[in-house]
Amino acid sequence: MIRINQLKFDINHKEEDILLRICKKLKINKEHIVAYTLSKKSIDARKENDIKIVYAIDVTVENEEAILKDINDNNVMLTKEKIYTLGEVKINPIKERPVIIGTGPAGLFCALILAENGFNPLIIERGKPVEERIKDVNAFWKGKPLNPNSNVQFGEGGAGTFSDGKLNTMVKDRFARNKKVLETFVEAGAPSEILYYNKPHIGTDYLREVVKNMRKKLIALGAEIRFNTTLTNIISEDDTLKAIEVNDQEVIPCSHLVLAIGHSARDTFEMLYKNNITMDSKPFAIGVRIEHPQTLINKNQYGKHFSHPNLPVAEYKLTHKCKNGRSIYSFCMCPGGLVVNAASETGRIVTNGMSNYKRNEENANSAIIVTVKPEDFSSNEPLAGVAFQRKWEEKAFEIGGQSYKIPIQLVKDFIADTPSKTLGKVIPSFKEQKVLTNLNEALPKYVIESIKEGLYAFDKKIKGFAMDDAILSGVETRTSSPIRINRDETYQSNIKGVYPCGEGAGYAGGITSAAMDGIKTAEAIMAIKR
Known part of the structure; x- marks a missing residue:
């Protein structure tokens, strides 16, 4: 070829x-x-x-x-076509079937590789199947009570199910794991163009069908999936896993446990820490979402061709080094998308962005976030980053009137540190409830000053980025996991048989990289060395 x-x-x-x-x-x-x-x-x-x-x-x-x-x-x-294969290797059998916690991309692809090789994994998911999960999320957005186990963060498909579905990754890939991920998605109903687009994306509408079809394939291959089931304890002897407990009552013998738990599984982090699983706090980033008319972004990118039918809606990726030494950057940019309420805990607010496949909503949105490090947290404990996230999510809940209304503010008012009273030309995209307020009260001062400096810096790159009427919403805190669960070269933690995996464990940063880490973890369980 x-x-x-x-x-x-x-x-x-x-x-x-x-x-x-x-x-x-x-x-x-x-x-x-x-x-x-x-x-x-x-x-x-x-x-x-x-x-x-x-x-x-x-x-x-x-x-x-x-x-x-x-x-x-x-x-x-x-050139030669790359094909994912295990090659001529010996696959080591294990006594009990492996157990995978979580049905995000890491868990799904770990399960897929194991199932394709006859390991019949048991997959445990605290949330509901995607069809029921969608109903719970839509009900919450309309003002119904939050379901802590079925929301934008938890449920079949993981947090990525309510996202733009971006599939580009910077992970180096010699073994065609990336191609395996993309081909699996296409087989499950994703658009075939993701196989060749430089910046592929699926869209939250397609992702829901993809996740459902992957579930059907896993079951056909011999996997078992149990929804509404939460990992509540691990049982070990002499630093070796023996069993797990789910829903505070059922004990399941287990020698290989994959922790594909996602970046919001805070109660699971706490349980693992109490069970002496070694972990460290790690840097992440927090900030706000910003919304502009998509036409503004298109015109900046394409000029007179901004509405050309052969061009996709425009995206951007912005970075700036602030005077205070912090880095500020755009993250998870959703062209033609929606800002959504991504809360998963009672009394706390967090925002996220998502797009459907066509990306045809009026506004573009992106997180504008600032790096925070363990030294910014209140202690040296591994879970200090979780406490840090919770503090600012609670502040957002408070300024929203102690409700789940998303706090929003116009850029001009944010810069002036004055509460917004009325909307301007930009109409917020999200369908759920919102409240005009002052986001300066819901973030650390160094984050606030960094965002203000960053808005002006980004305006030099995209004319109109700091427009008075652009909408800010907050807070955005779940950009990546606040912890890293330590693992060795065999992908196991300090408790033998426990395999930290994916974004929640601190080893990925998006759908594709998490899926690839799931594949590598499956290979480690089968004792396949690359």
Whole structure:
């Protein structure tokens, strides 16, 4: 197979133009081409008056080496298709079936690899199946009571089910684990374009179906999934796992336990700490969500082409080093998306963003967050970051009138440290209840000053970013896990048989990286060394 990189086209190009360009690059007639597929598609918008769509294309032809002899082009080369495989390795059997805690991407993909290799895992999820979970979340957004075990954070699919569904990752991948993740998603109903888009995303609407179909596949492969079931204790002897307890009553013999628990499983963190599982507090980031009209972002990115049908809605990624030494950056940017109430604990507010596949809502939103470190916390205890998060989430609950209304504020009022009284031109996207207030009261002073400086810095990169009427909502605290559960080169904690995994354990930062960590953890359980 021949890979052609950096094939650039005008945004108005047609599909037949691609075939003609391939023939020109390879110096062949189209009859010689057996097939071609897109390997990557990206947008080059560095010059807004000369926007290009850029492809990498894999071409199957006869006599590949003979064709390449006549071509002197660094962007044309032989390549081989990457396929995820365990290879010729011995898989070690285990006595009891492995138990996986959590059905987020880490848990699902760990379970999938184990199930595909005959291990029949038991998967435990504190929340409900995704169909029931959606009903609980929608009811909460309409003012019904919060269900602590069925919400934006907890339930089948994990927190990513209510997100933009971004699938890009910076994790280096020599073994095609990333491809395995993407192909599994497509098989489960995700759009096939995620296999080649430079910045793939599924959207929360597609993710719900993907998660449901993955559940069906796991069950067909021999896995068992138990919902409404919470890990409440682990039982060990001589630093070796013997069993687990669920729902404060049932004991299940267990020698291999995967902790794919997610970054909001605070009660589980506490239980593990009491059971002497070693962990450390780690840096994360907190801040607010900001909303602008999506057209503002599109115009900044694409200029006169801002509404062109061949261009996706524009995204941004912004960073700034503040005078106080803190870093501020945009995070989980949701073009054409919604800001949502992502609370999971009584008396605390946290926000997040999500988009459907089409990303066709009026506003763009993103977290604008500032790094915090263990030295910012009130103690040196491993769970001090959790206490830090809870403190500011409680403040947000208070300024919202001790309700679950999302506290919001206009940028101009936030900068002036005065409560907002009325909305401007930007209408908040979220459907749930909201309250105008002063977000300066719900974050540390060093975070507030960093956000204010960052807004002006980002306005220099995106004209209008610090517009008076842009909406801030808060607080955003669940950007990543506040802890890291220590594990060794075999992926086990200090208690043999316990495998910390994924984002909640501190080893991933998004859907794809968490899924890949789940795959690596499954390989470790099967004692496969790469």
